Amino acid sequence: MDIFTEKLTLKTHLSKLKAQNKTIGFIPTMGALHKGHLSLIKKAQKKNDIVVVSIFVNPTQFDKAEDLINYPKTLENDIQLLQSVACNVLFHPSVKEVYGKNTVSEKFNFDGLEHEMEGKYRDGHFDGVGTVVKTLFEIVNPDTAYFGQKDFQQLQIIKKMVKQNRLPLKVKGCKIFREKNGLAMSSRNARLSKEHRAAATFIYKTLKKTKKRFHTKSVNEICDWVTNQFKNHPLLQLEYFTIADEKTLKTIEIKESDKKYRAFIAVFAGEIRLIDNIPLR
């Protein structure tokens, strides 16, 4: 695997490959890699000649300084994992290399997608995500970029950004990779205590029950039921639960037969904030 920390040397390397008509699949990550990340890499490998992974803990997408400081960083292990799945290129730049002198976000308008769900709870988060992903796309210039449905709102926002700016690449969404017990894999899981990790399986169990109920119950009934499930939970604190239209990400109250819906949830397990979602149709 070739490892680059400078954008210019990476660009030169990739343009040589492009000149040989090699296709490039790209997976941006923040590291602390797990099987969820590896599932994106495997998907990219099936469709591309070269797979590029970036590891960059993007400061501008964190609204809380301690969350950025505490974000797990496991570079040596990440490199070993990437080598074990025969990833071709790792891009691991410094903050200065990506942002230059000013570590600030561009301001985006994603047609309102940025104001829903995570946007309500994480100030400036999607401006940070948009800024770094746009910059990484310019550097890597991939044919296809792969994003997890785990961060479904992020996936829809990146698709919107690509469309709005007519960027010359495809964006593919990949299924959520879960532990055997249903917990969605996340770099943040490494920071869970044993008790919180066990308790966190309740999140997906609740989402699966939500999916069942969606056929027979009203949206309001389901939301009340979920709120009650978490009300007296000793280890988990519900931040939000919502049923939203997959396209607009707007919360719904009444189901319409021709629309696709998803349930979205954010929960605190102690200090650790976990998100998950499930398609309802």
Ligand code: AMP
């Ligand atoms: P992160 O390193 O958390 O920024 O994630 C990098 C990419 O991996 C994003 O597109 C995530 O949505 C995706 N990802 C993270 N966890 C999972 C998972 N459990 N299943 C599928 N994709 C995931």
